[in-house]
Amino acid sequence: MTTLVFVHGWSVTNTSTYGALPARLQQQAAAQGMGLRIADLWLSKYVSFDDAVTMADLVRAFDHALRDLHLTGPSFACITHSTGGPLVREWLRAQRDRPGAYSTIKLTHLVMLAPANFGSALAQLGKGLLGRLRSWFDGVEPGQRILDWLELGSRESLSLNVDHIHGPDPAARGQFLFALAGDRPDRSMYDHINSYTGEDGSDGVVRIAATNLNATHAVLSLNQAGANSDVLALNLTRAPRTAFKLVPGASHSGEAQGIMTAAPAATVDAVLRCLRVADRESYAALCDAFDAENAQRDADKVELEPVGPFPPRVHIHDPRSLLIVRLSDEAGEPLLDTRFLFAAGSPPNPDWMPHGFMQDRQANSRTPNVISFFLNHALLAGDARVADPTNSRRTLRPVADGRRPYAARIQPTILAGLVHHAPAATDPADDLFAALGPHQTTVLDVVLPRKVHEGVFRLTQNFAPEDFRRTDPGPLIG
Template identity: 70%
Template sequence: MTTLVFVHGWSVTNTSTYGELPTRVQQRAAAAGLGLTIADLWLSEYVSFDDTVTMGDLVRGFDHALRDLHLLDSRFACVAHSTGGPVVREWLRAQRERPGAHSTIRLSHLIMLAPANFGSALAQLGKGSLGKLKSWLNHVEPGQRILDWLELGSAESLSLNLDHIHGGDPAAHGQFQFVLTGDRPDRALYDHINSYTGEDGSDGVIRVAAANLNARHAVLTRNSADTLALNVTQAPRSAFKLIPGASHSGDTSGIMTAGADHTVDSIVRCLRISDATGYAALCNDFDKENAARNQEPVELEPVGPFSPRVHIHDPRSLLIVRLTDEADEPLVDSRFLLEAGTPPNPDWMPQGFMLDRQANSRARHVISMFLNHALLAGSERIADPRDGRKTLRTAVQAHRPYSVNMQPADLTGLVHHAAANMRQGDDLMDVLGPHQTTVLDVVMPRKVREGIFRLTQVLTPRDFREPTAGSVIP
């Protein structure tokens, strides 16, 4: 490794955002014998606060900027924060799919800090009146096109992530990708108008599950009659590390803050990886460290003279559901119900399992659900850390199997859809992972009846504005 490029996130207007992180990484890497000098560090300055700028524009700009580095060995490593992660990943895809139009420079290590890989629930608010007012006060635009990409369930982000899920293993080809993300919001930065900034299961901006590349693509499609069978594809294994207590930004606990020793140490551990065997070993080490962190779920937030506010940091899952039919037509008004038990019953879902729902503003048939994985999987008793004899939450029993019930808006007519349930024996819990995202495509059978197209030998004029629906066309 001879060159390390730092890439910032959305709405950044000053390189002060990097703080002392580049210098500290250089010092720690040099001490570890990695041979990184100050002359090998480059800081990005890209424009995301212009409403005309798209992700594709940033990819072209990034590729052009890399050509100007005149790298001695035609390779570099990268540390990317927040939106910087998707920017670099989109460049990697463009480089792979259109090699003649992009440089042949090779990225060896991509270390993403709190990356918005599956987007952010805050993106919709950034596009709204509050975001526009903040942008106006800062004399910049919101960056509408980049926010479109960042919105949960956007077609652009899903395209990139589904390519990753169904693609090959980068580590097998000598390219190593890492996700390091904080697991606590900075309570001092909480916005009382915007509760997402204090959302448990996130770093105050990016949900832990939305950063993680260990994702799944599940498809519910017609099996027989009106039942839906579940098919699942798992992404290649990616290194994923929780940075204890780190938030998305801020001087106190931000993941890029100068004092974030845990972040710097983790970055250097990633940079030391040189082969697939070492990468797999680091994945194992990160998994063990994450499991240990999950054993410390309780946070006591000081509330002045009052009793502290209790936060239980259960592992969460992000479920992004796309509702379409066999003709790829969006089903906007259909009801998507989660059910539990046998026989399935929506009233049997565990209390408090659904934390948030958000429909994509440009594709209303795409809904992102933030779920409490611990409550769905079943959880042991959680004791009060101040007094182990006291209970903060009693043990929770799993209500498996979990299934889906689809109730389309159009149940009759020449073209309609029938209500459908998941196939017996399938369990939605099998596709949900802790701190992970699952993209679920629900593909409903499209019923077309005789009467939509007829041939007749009656030559006298005949009105067919009210056709008679016949049987379903096979």
């Protein structure tokens, strides 16, 4: 078997984070006739807890560390956890874009456990006071620059992911990517001050949809110059297909349920299935198998959490969607004072959206025109009655009717002046639901026309002094 490199996640300060996974992989690989020796295994130790370190620094250092391995073969495989996933993906992009500056060693298999590919809602909190206090008690810094990358909707993460969506299929060049995600938080690790640690649709740290590379780039913009400036057409681009697997009962971390630290049998089995992929045909077959297994998990989606002497707390593990909206105009200027509203039905009405469809929203702290919406895909699609698994006659949730088509309204707050924007809405022929996928992320660029009036620049033959501080905006420039 090829050399196997393990890469941990953000804020790790000890290689104990890898838990029993390397040893169990070696044992199971031997039992299945896959040669995996200790000499083939390497554990990464990288510093993310220094505020000066950037993702680009880690990429350069990772490349340098690989050169020092003096591998006997021309390729290697990598197993990552959390931030390790996007780190290695950034290295792959740097290797592709700057072939003379980076090692030519080939990565054949990238198996990402709970990867923060689109970031984490927790990153914004890690940059705040509570995160700094925790780091101070641990004797380290928060790792501000890495947290900048990890914040939902960051420029850096969107650059990598939109590049992936529009890029070539890695499997076509013999490079196989896999994303494995735990399907629930570890309830024993719930932080009562921070509800994100118990958020349904996440593994306690990263939202499931944010791990999945089967993503979509959507654009809402004018169809053509001179078209109705109030109507925005929807255009979609889908990412190359990537193997994605839900690991039932696993969480982001922890010795009991951690997808890596606890090394549950389901994780070990899934990783070895990934490493056995040898070509595009076997990769496609594994994608199909994972999809079927995910569908079985989604059908068995009720979790009853024990609450001492009280009735159990009900968690319905519906598929969620992460929608990252970037609001800008045709000149690339961010729209900071603009509202994005969802609407349902015909004609579209915001009051008709399904109850509970939006679980959370968070604006990026550095680019506040980028807003991440965490949506319940099952409620938007419509869902059957959910029964109590211990008593099928008891209804936990009645039938949820989908209310398609879904639309969006964009409402700028500045509607007049020399330069401004006008309210707009999606084309009635489009359904915004088409841009969403279960357990998937969609990056939605909303591009409004920029209304520039004639009064911005005029010529005159009047040589008498003329004050134009309060000029009439005049008509729009065509």
